[in-house]
Amino acid sequence: MMRRLRTLRRACTSGFVFFISTSCVAQLPNPSIEIQLDKFGWAQLIEVETAAEYEWGIDARRVVFDGAGHVYVGFNVLDSEKLATRESNHLLFRVVEFDVHTGSAERTLDFPTHNKRRNSIYVSAKDTLLVAADDRLRVASSGGESFALLTPGHGYFIRQSVSGKTLLVTDHHGRYDDTFLDPDNLEIRTRCVGRNEGIASISDASQFFEHEIRYTPSFAILRGPFCERASTIGTPVPVERVPELHAVDELKYILVWPTRVEVADADRGELSRYATARHEDYGSFDV
């Protein structure tokens, strides 16, 4: 059961994307562009979950847009110039940049890596491309000159605020070491080590925690400035399972329950949900 819940949590965490819109359409869209990645070296590789990945989970992002009309896709390819053994995989994390309008490839970047499942790509609010590969996070456009070292063998998570202006690297080794970075140059804004509780989500100025009160059972949302004490928003809510929390900005955040989604506004100091969407398949593990 724990394994199931862990998997579910990872699925929630890694796949969540936000945007704001005002208009609605009701038809199923056809893809405007379809790109076969086989032409760019994509191949099916056996992906074995390591002990650290099983224990701490993974949070990899492999497709991302920038604001200049490009979409980036990352995938692993075998480094054909080196011998790959079971203990030593000579892999490349390949990032291909496509034009959103034409689908044509504009750039291909390769990054040596030994990880199969934790390589990720990110784009900052100023369209700086970042690549996490081989336990390193680097600015791709500057040739990898600027990077933050991630501890090999530990679980780590890289998260980005919805605005793209803040990056959080969490090194998880039983406790949590959190480093807040500027994604345009990887300069450290602030760092806090040895925390007992993991951050659930971030905005550009605040960190959010989910605090589970086991004896009730209920949970509360805590918010505070980076690396400072967080305070409870509203009153604890009775629950059977703690939902996924995703901050949209300082005041608005989304709660993903197994069968429904809620948007909450913390502006009034209350956990005031102003809208709710229910999935049809009540009782299943939809998220």
Added chain:
Amino acid sequence: MAIPVIKYKGGSTFLDISPTPVSERIAVYDLNTLQSIVSIPLGPLAPAGDPTDFAFSPDGKQLAVLYRSVLRIFRVIP
């Protein structure tokens, strides 16, 4: 906002076998009203056990979905 809808299929409580997560579709909602905008089925191309990678364009009008070796870009808002 977009949410991957994952269903758990198979498994047995009696035999203590966990069900297999299957990515079914990506549900897209308007963040202001939480009304459903569109639902993109993933089908058999979706990687079993892993969430399908997807991302919105900065203007929220396009959604890129990575189905293993195929990248599809959908215009979810005209």
